[in-house]
Amino acid sequence: MQDEEQAARLVVMGGSGRMGRMLCSVIEASDAMRLVAVTEAPGHDWAGQDFGSATGGAPSGVPVTDDAATALRGADAVIDFTTPSATVAMAKLCAEAGCAHVIGTTGLTSEDIAQIDACAAKTAIVRAGNMSLGVNLLTQLVQQVAASLDADYDIEIVESHHRHKVDAPSGTALMLGQAAAAGRGVALDAVADRGRDGITGARARGAIGFSAIRGGDVIGDHDVMFMADGERLTLRHQASDRSVFARGALKAAIWAKGRAPGAYDMLDVLGLR
Ligand SMILES: NC(=O)C1=CN([C@@H]2O[C@H](COP(=O)(O)OP(=O)(O)OC[C@H]3O[C@@H](n4cnc5c(N)ncnc54)[C@H](OP(=O)(O)O)[C@@H]3O)[C@@H](O)[C@H]2O)C=CC1
Numbered sequence: 261m262q263d264e265e266q267a268a269r270l271v272v273m274g275g276s277g278r279m280g281r282m283l284c285s286v287i288e289a290s291d292a293m294r295l296v297a298v299t300e301a302p303g304h305d306w307a308g309q310d311f312g313s314a315t316g317g318a319p320s321g322v323p324v325t326d327d328a329a330t331a332l333r334g335a336d337a338v339i340d341f342t343t344p345s346a347t348v349a350m351a352k353l354c355a356e357a358g359c360a361h362v363i364g365t366t367g368l369t370s371e372d373i374a375q376i377d378a379c380a381a382k383t384a385i386v387r388a389g390n391m392s393l394g395v396n397l398l399t400q401l402v403q404q405v406a407a408s409l410d411a412d413y414d415i416e417i418v419e420s421h422h423r424h425k426v427d428a429p430s431g432t433a434l435m436l437g438q439a440a441a442a443g444r445g446v447a448l449d450a451v452a453d454r455g456r457d458g459i460t461g462a463r464a465r466g467a468i469g470f471s472a473i474r475g476g477d478v479i480g481d482h483d484v485m486f487m488a489d490g491e492r493l494t495l496r497h498q499a500s501d502r503s504v505f506a507r508g509a510l511k512a513a514i515w516a517k518g519r520a521p522g523a524y525d526m527l528d529v530l531g532l533r
């Protein structure tokens with residue numbers, strides 16, 4: 261059993277969300293971590309309640325607040341699977357407080373990322389579009405295959421998610437696209453083909469295409485296809501439980517606790533770089 265003093269003191273943002281609930285339940289089952297506060301957006305029904313009671317269970321002693329700055333006091337790390345605007349605002353608060361920030365939020369613009377990276381000069385930030393071990397290993401396989409095959413192999417990335425997902429392509433698809441582009445020694449922005457509709461013309465040689473499927477309760481499936489005349493190679497990851505993302509994020513929080521300021525990703529956390 262871990263000494264209570266040594267347990268990482270964690271704040272979860274958006275505790276009523278799909279990932280927020282999963283994160284809180286994984287933290288509460290571990291003695292290496294302690295949930296010290298849950299935040300919600302300003303004016304949320306849960307603000308001011310006890311987290312356990314808000315979820316319909318027994319009181320947990322963990323406050324839910326919409327005052328993010330207060331929630332950070334004494335915390336080692338914030339785990340953030342919310343929205344781009346909430347994430348950028350939290351990065352600034354974490355930088356001021358010197359609190360580590362683990363970011364799973366996707367749909368960030370390049371301007372959002374620039375603001376987050378600026379905050380990483382003051383605190384440790386771990387950001388990844390997918391926190392699972394499997395996807396992070398897959399990025400390395402994709403880079404290796406893309407480096408081995410020339411542009412006769414058309415690269416297409418197909419992702420499927422539940423009907424509630426608001427951004428496309430998924431953060432994972434973009435990570436996989438970055439890995440494929442790195443393998444080919446090109447910039448993803450120069451070759452990405454993100455929206456085909458109507459008379460698109462023939463496929464450009466060297467393009468990396470993205471397709472997004474939305475429906476039902478799919479947690480997250482990703483295929484990276486390398487398609488040439490006469491053969492196709494597909495690398496696939498399928499998530500069947502959100503706990504894979506939560507476990508990765510919480511590993512990142514423990515890793516980031518007390519670490520030097522910087523912009524990190526899951527390859528750093530997993531020692532895969
Ligand atoms: N990197 C990874 O491994 C993964 C990333 N994700 C990403 O995480 C994000 C969230 O996904 P998911 O959990 O499915 O989405 P949900 O919509 O279920 O959860 C998001 C939560 O954030 C809350 N929220 C919004 N603004 C704030 C704020 N200012 N402070 C605190 N909480 C806030 C929302 O509250 P309200 O509903 O009241 O607005 C909601 O409860 C998405 O970007 C998704 O793509 C998801 C899974 C894995």
Ligand SMILES: O=C(O)C1=N[C@H](C(=O)O)C[C@H](O)C1
Nearest residue numbers: 366389390425430431432480
């Ligand atoms: O919104 C989700 O659910 C997920 N989002 C992440 C993404 O955009 O890739 C990770 C995972 O696929 C689930």
